[in-house]
């Protein structure tokens with residue numbers, strides 16, 4: 001698809017089809033070097049704006065980065081502007097704001113695919129003020145707008161108190177624990193295995209095992225550790241389309257533990273498996289011993 005840049009007075013216009021937006025699916029947006037700089041417009045202050053699409057916070061959304069020289073770019077800034085399939089966009093960068101208008105059919109599936117309570121996709125158009133894009137009250141590298149989506153504290157630079165600022169913490173709601181029970185070890189091992197198997201860096205939620213949030217290693221993207229009640233509340237607020245991983249681990253016969261894993265995207269995509277592990281006392285580790293019984297939810 002083709003996009004066109006137009007200048008109208010001090011405003012700059014950009015028309016784009018969603019398919020023409022460069023994507024940053026696998027990028028780590030906390031590192032500026034990963035930002036694709038293919039779709040750029042320059043504003044009245046000679047600042048360059050690069051527009052790209054990313055599912056980093058769960059949905060296909062428009063992100064921007066800015067630069068004074070087209071070489072050194074800011075981190076990606078979250079706009080909250082949805083990339084609606086089948087629609088075309090007009091984006092205007094003016095003195096204080098970025099206006100996005102989208103044009104196209106408003107099929108129910110397109111509305112449903114984007115669940116941010118702050119944006120009504122049945123209305124064509126959205127304005128985001130530049131000061132909102134930059135706004136970072138606690139100076140932790142994560143904008144207030146992104147903190148609203150991640151449920152981190154916009155007034156605390158380190159929500160989970162583990163020494164890593166929210167903007168540089170891939171697991172910002174869970175500090176590492178000093179020691180883990182066997183059940184927690186198994187839960188963590190299964191979850192980390194599945195996190196690495198995910199194809200892109202999109203946001204993932206992990207439902208907490210028991211009453212302690214566990215910190216998970218993931219080489220890309222953000223993981224939120226939430227209690228079961230908070231998972232439900234999150235789906236209500238930000239919606240359908242964000243994967244939720246759960247793994248229950250329970251003692252079985254002898255030194256065996258049973259793990260039940262589930263991958264769920266509201267409203268109806270789910271799959272999972274059950275398997276058995278043996279605790280090896282000498283090696284102090286868990287070894288998979290059981291067959292894997294997997295299942296998938298039938299679409300309605």
Ligand SMILES: [Ca+2]
Pocket residue numbers: 136137138139140141142143144147154166
């Ligand atoms: Ca912040």
Ligand SMILES: [Ca+2]
Pocket residue numbers: 138140142147152153154155156157158159166
């Ligand atoms: Ca914060």
Ligand SMILES: [Ca+2]
Pocket residue numbers: 158159160161162163164165166169172
């Ligand atoms: Ca932290």
